[in-house]
Amino acid sequence: MIEFDHVHKHFGRQVVIDDLSLRIESGEFFVLVGPSGSGKSTLLRTVNRLVPVDAGQVRIDGEDVVTRDAETLRRGIGYAIQSVGLFPHRTVAENIATVPRLLHWPPHEIRARTAELLALLHLDEPGMGSRYPHTLSGGQQQRVGVARALAARPRIVLMDEPFGALDPLTRESLQASLKAIQRDTGTTILFVTHDMDEAFGLGDRVGLMLDGGLVQVGSPLDLLHAPADDRVRDFVGGTRARLRELAVRTVGDNMRRGEQADGDPVDAEASLQDAFGAMLTQGRDRLPVHVRGERVGAIVLADLVSRRA
């Protein structure tokens, strides 16, 4: 659990975090979204003490982060950033193994974990582990950055635009991998992006940040359905407009076959726009799908949001 308790931060005369309080539950995927300069990265960096707060507290499992030794704290928290920051003179495998090595894991465990992460992040082509970062594409480098952040199975991972500057297909595939890893491991992830579709596709909850404060915190459906004010409405407007374009696609072609969901079912023949309407009405982000009265799968909000029309 991560708690921000009346956190303030200023740089010079500029207030960057303005009395912000927020609680992120263990195992939650929380996305901070907002325009450039709203203070998202600064807030994220208070968790691993890369940014000291001026007032208030940041607590992990009830413990104020300033009471912890900074190096030990950072070793226990995964951190992935857009610019990746891989060590150029270390191989991919050595980069991924950075924290397990610092923690003195036995070599065979480090090798096994590295191989597991290379596979999870689809980096398992032969010889990948012994390549150097400059021989990889930008997307591959970002995958290595994410693998490195996850390597020592930290309970908390901070991610600052880790998929920025990627083409949409690579980005969607990485988002799907990350979401699956997070679901399987129960890791708490605090993720920063300025892309609303990415936020809605990934977050259990999303916090919209403007001018150093949180304007609304809620599930993607809360923000889409009941925006707190005009600023939120403007910010989610593009996503809503794209969802309205889904009239020509059917639920059957976009559902997750075999998956379960609660709620009143939608028909496989219905349009995705109808499915979205039903989600809003029922207040659910996934619904069961029927074919002739039989449950065949589920339709999921995150899939509608991330689908490019």
Ligand SMILES: Nc1ncnc2c1ncn2[C@@H]1O[C@H](COP(=O)(O)OP(=O)(O)OP(=O)(O)O)[C@@H](O)[C@H]1O
């Ligand atoms: N070390 C620093 N010294 C001075 N000003 C800073 C520092 N770090 C951030 N700022 C300023 O604080 C404000 C918030 O920056 P921050 O990076 O947290 O925003 P952001 O929402 O993450 O934006 P972006 O998406 O562009 O990264 C900006 O105006 C930035 O210029």
